[in-house]
Amino acid sequence: MPELPEVETVCRGLAKALTNARITKLDARRLDLRAPLPENLSARLKGRRVLKIYRRAKYILIDLDKKETLILHLGMSGRMVIAHARIKAKKHDHLIFYFDHDVSVTFNDPRRFGLCDLAATDALHNHKLFSHLGLEPLGKEFTPLWLTEKLRSKKTPIKAALLDQRVVVGIGNIYACEAMFYARINPKRSAGALKREQINRLVPAIRKVLRAAITAGGSSLRDYVQADGELGYFQNHFAVYDRVGKPCKGCTCDVKKTGGVKRITQGGRSTFYCPVKQI
DNA sequence: CCTTGAACCTGCGGGC
């Protein structure tokens, strides 16, 4: 799935295309995403105006009139595709939103780990999906001091802690690996045992890699595409992610000797790191 | 409370 930079990119594309438009119709072709679609969603959305589109964690939030917000999550394989003409539904096109300026937006998600909900705008922070979430990594409050306190009692590896959305949101498998590389931290290190200097490197590393990825329009792997159909290109800048046996970014080692980037499994997920630089 | 592992679902690429 799309991690924070990809979701941010999608939100910006949707905001540009949809702000102030009115929903004329929702074609809900599949009701069994990660959670069942809300009752009568199509009827409830008809005629509603889009006020604002933004992101929280990896969720796309679309504020509508009448103080309700449409919540979308892309799961692992979700995409939003904007079209300027009536489209013919393709495989895994689960939701097709039509708007009054002849734009359609299709939510396509082969694995169906994505989700769509509608909730009261004023009560979003109490919503089941949001109430447990940690800080935004690009926000002001996300500081080394704050992160130190949050990780203090954690025995899990730092890699797992970065993926824990109760600590900090938006970081997924790619950007956890990348940020730890730039911070020169071994992913196996216990989160609570990190040294002050390490956390001092980690926070800016996270912010830097997320910002750079947003600038690049996100990472397009197998099936992720920006809302406007353009491909993001950050995958061409990965330092370690998906680079087993290859040199890490800026590597001066003899890869024949060191073996280059290594892959291990943590919490059932692949971690890529440089055993030379990340200690 | 904490941590770990499995589950959800589909598609793709590699090895034989």
Add this chain to the structure above:
DNA sequence: TGCCCGCAGGTTCAAG
């Protein structure tokens, strides 16, 4: 060519 396996950007739930 086809089959089988492992792997894929996330989140949640059960079990220890």
